[in-house]
Amino acid sequence: MILDELRTPIVLAPMAGGPSTPELAAAVSEAGGLGFLAAGYLRADALAERIARTRELTAAPFGVNLFAPGAPTAPDRFAPYLEQVGRQFPLGEPKFDDDDWDAKLDRLAADPVPVVSFTFGCPAAAEIQRLHAAGSEVWVTVTSVPEARIAIEAGADVLVAQGAEAGGHRATFVDRPEDDATDPLSVLALLQLLTAAVDRPIVATGGIATGAAIAAALVAGAAAAQLGTAFLRCPEAGTAALHRDALPIETPTMLTRAFSGRRARGLRNQFILDHPDAPVAYPEIHYATSPLRSAARSSGNADAVNLWAGQTHTLATEAPAGQLVRDLSVAAKDALNRTTRAPGVFRA
Secondary structure (H helix, E strand, O other), X not given: OHHHHOOOOEEEOOOOOOOOOHHHHHHHHHOOOEEEEEOOOOOHHHHHHHHHHHHHHOOOOEEXXXXXXXXXXXXXXXXXXXXHHHOOOOOOOOOOOOOOHXXXXXXXXXXXXXXXXXXXXXXXXXXXXXXXXXXXXXXXXXXXXXXXXXXXXXXXXXXXXXXXXXXXXXXXXXXXXXXXXXOOOOHHHHHHHHHHHOOOOEEEEOOOOOHHHHHHHHHOOOOEEEEOHHHOOOOOXXXXXXXXXXXXXXXXXXXXXOOOOOOEEEEOOHHHHHOOOOOOOOOHHHHHXXXXXXXXXXXXXXXXXXXXXXXXXXXXXXXXXXHHHHHHHHHHHHHHHHHOOHHHHOOO
């Protein structure tokens, strides 16, 4: 189990769409954690190039994250929304694709990496078996106990428990508007439920940005903590300047489908506020809004771009990724050492 081999129980979240780079993944792995490359939105050939580059930078283990494909959405479900948005912003072609799913699996089976993780769903048992046969561990991101049971039945080795605090897209297997009225589980609540219900190692993710929070996740039953937003300001990350500059500002985060057609957490801005009822249509809306997001980044318009971030985004620092891993490790050890004195507070 890769988690047992790490020098520190820190995992880099795979942040697709720009922040994920071979340099960031390699730096985290070199520092003793587990780096991840995001394969989302990449073609198989581009992923292969990033894997090769990461191997040039480190001999330590790292992982690759894939988006599990969904189903196409009928155009009449999202056409009125895009017509409304298109009156103000440039739009691209709404399209469905499977994110080069088969080609990526073929690449990873032929040229395996230590860990392959999945978001937005669980691969079929046969697909997991294929990756196992190639020598890879398989991790599946879950947001509930029922999803965890599906992943275990399919053969997942590790569960990544994503709490509601996490930045970026919710990892739910199915994005249903009717579920919006139900509070999504926080990472601590989800950890407790999973450890009581299933028997698999769990990696906790969502709003974890300090050593004390890593320690808390470990005490609650996690085998490691996965951090994403905490690394967005590192020099190795491919985070856009507009995004980097927004993170230290005390802006609330919100869940929205406005930019991609799938529920995601980002910094509150005018575009999110203007489109509270954006429909479920991923990746169609993602592709349609790509030009407006690109134009907003180029012009410095923070009100018309997706600034994905977790709830603790103001704690992100500009430290190099390796130094950040080392600092977090020391702080987590200190926090865990303090818990050894915790019994003294129980006086009954």
